[in-house]
Amino acid sequence: MNIFFPSKHQSHDPVFEIFEDGEQIKYFESPARIESILAELQKHDWADLRKSSEYDIAFIQRVHSAEYLSFLKNIHPQWIKEFQSESEYTHSLYPTAHPSHTLETAPKNLMAQLGFFVKDLSAPITSGTFQAAVSSANCALSAANDLAKGENLAVGLCRPPGHHAGRQSCAGYCYLNNAAIAASFLADLGPVAILDIDYHAANGTQEIFFESNRVLTTSLHADPISEYPYFAGFTAEVGIGEGEGFNQNFPLPKNSGSEVYLATLVLALERIQRFNPSYLLVSAGFDTYKNDPLGSFRLEVTTYVEIGKLVQSLNRPTMVLLEGGYDIPSLGHNLTSLLEGLR
Numbered sequence: 085m086n087i088f089f090p091s092k093h094q095s096h097d098p099v100f101e102i103f104e105d106g107e108q109i110k111y112f113e114s115p116a117r118i119e120s121i122l123a124e125l126q127k128h129d130w131a132d133l134r135k136s137s138e139y140d141i142a143f144i145q146r147v148h149s150a151e152y153l154s155f156l157k158n159i160h161p162q163w164i165k166e167f168q169s170e171s172e173y174t175h176s177l178y179p180t181a182h183p184s185h186t187l188e189t190a191p192k193n194l195m196a197q198l199g200f201f202v203k204d205l206s207a208p209i210t211s212g213t214f215q216a217a218v219s220s221a222n223c224a225l226s227a228a229n230d231l232a233k234g235e236n237l238a239v240g241l242c243r244p245p246g247h248h249a250g251r252q253s254c255a256g257y258c259y260l261n262n263a264a265i266a267a268s269f270l271a272d273l274g275p276v277a278i279l280d281i282d283y284h285a286a287n288g289t290q291e292i293f294f295e296s297n298r299v300l301t302t303s304l305h306a307d308p309i310s311e312y313p314y315f316a317g318f319t320a321e322v323g324i325g326e327g328e329g330f331n332q333n334f335p336l337p338k339n340s341g342s343e344v345y346l347a348t349l350v351l352a353l354e355r356i357q358r359f360n361p362s363y364l365l366v367s368a369g370f371d372t373y374k375n376d377p378l379g380s381f382r383l384e385v386t387t388y389v390e391i392g393k394l395v396q397s398l399n400r401p402t403m404v405l406l407e408g409g410y411d412i413p414s415l416g417h418n419l420t421s422l423l424e425g426l427r
């Protein structure tokens with residue numbers, strides 16, 4: 085099984101994020117996540133580790149607006165040029181003002197653009213962020229290309245993650261929506277189902293395909309009434325227009341354990357089976373693990389084997405992309421467990 089890793093993820097390494105109480109927290113989403121996973125996967129002969137290929141930016145433009153991509157690429161160098169000295173290359177940019185809901189086009193002013201495109205204080209933009217995000221999207225496209233060529237299982241160790249990124253917004257460690265980019269690529273070949281098993285609701289992925297019946301989006305996550313991303317991930321959000329009935333959320337109470345989790349997963353898989361996709365994309369976050377510092381669920385290492393087996397029972401060409409998961413020492417084991425269940 086090919087497991088693709090992004091070649092340039094290290095260029096994105098913010099120092100801190102800001103939590104509700106104003107405290108600067110050491111940035112949870114770090115390069116060490118990938119290094120730890122790679123170290124574990126190297127022990128398994130079924131894991132063919134490969135550097136991801138490069139793809140035309142046109143594949144990313146199918147999901148993200150030209151204005152947003154240009155913002156991500158240019159905001160940091162423009163800021164350096166206009167306001168800062170070279171010694172401040174390591175600084176990250178954070179929004180300090182947000183527009184009203186009715187503002188539809190991006191403002192010209194740089195600082196105003198930050199508020200327009202950046203939705204929270206967990207998506208700072210550093211000098212290497214754009215390069216790393218593109219590298220992560222290419223990792224997703226590499227896995228999708230394996231399925232297009234007839235492989236049954238492929239993995240993308242995407243970093244930075246993607247599922248909170250919207251068509252023109254970054255948030256929650258996410259800048260480009262890797263899953264949506266890969267799904268758009270595969271949707272030319274047949275219907276695609278996305279199953280998101282990160283602890284947090286897949287609000288970006290949901291937004292991008294909300295009006296589509298070509299890509300079914302499903303997500304199991306902590307109830308957004310009390311957990312990030314707060315404003316989306318509720319059961320009433322089912323899609324609109326042609327997409328009505330093609331988004332399904334499965335919120336679970338805080339502190340949920342393996343039993344309720346697996347029972348709910350069966351419901352999501354039933355919906356996917358009814359959709360009868362040609363391809364299945366699993367957005368896999370491991371912040372559902374019992375030791376995760378950001379999540380409250382209590383999944384065990386063995387739960388991921390069960391998840392893998394249940395997903396495998398759909399018997400579809402399947403790609404797995406990394407989303408969240410912040411207990412770094414357990415990440416490799418948990419991913420390995422999921423993949424062993426899927427094999």
Ligand code: SP5
Nearest residue numbers: 206245256257284312407408409
């Ligand atoms: C990809 C992914 O897993 N992104 C998750 C982003 C979560 N950001 C949470 C920010 C708010 C954290 N509040 C914690 C309060 C602790 N008392």
Ligand code: ZN
Nearest residue numbers: 282283284408
């Ligand atoms: Zn998450």
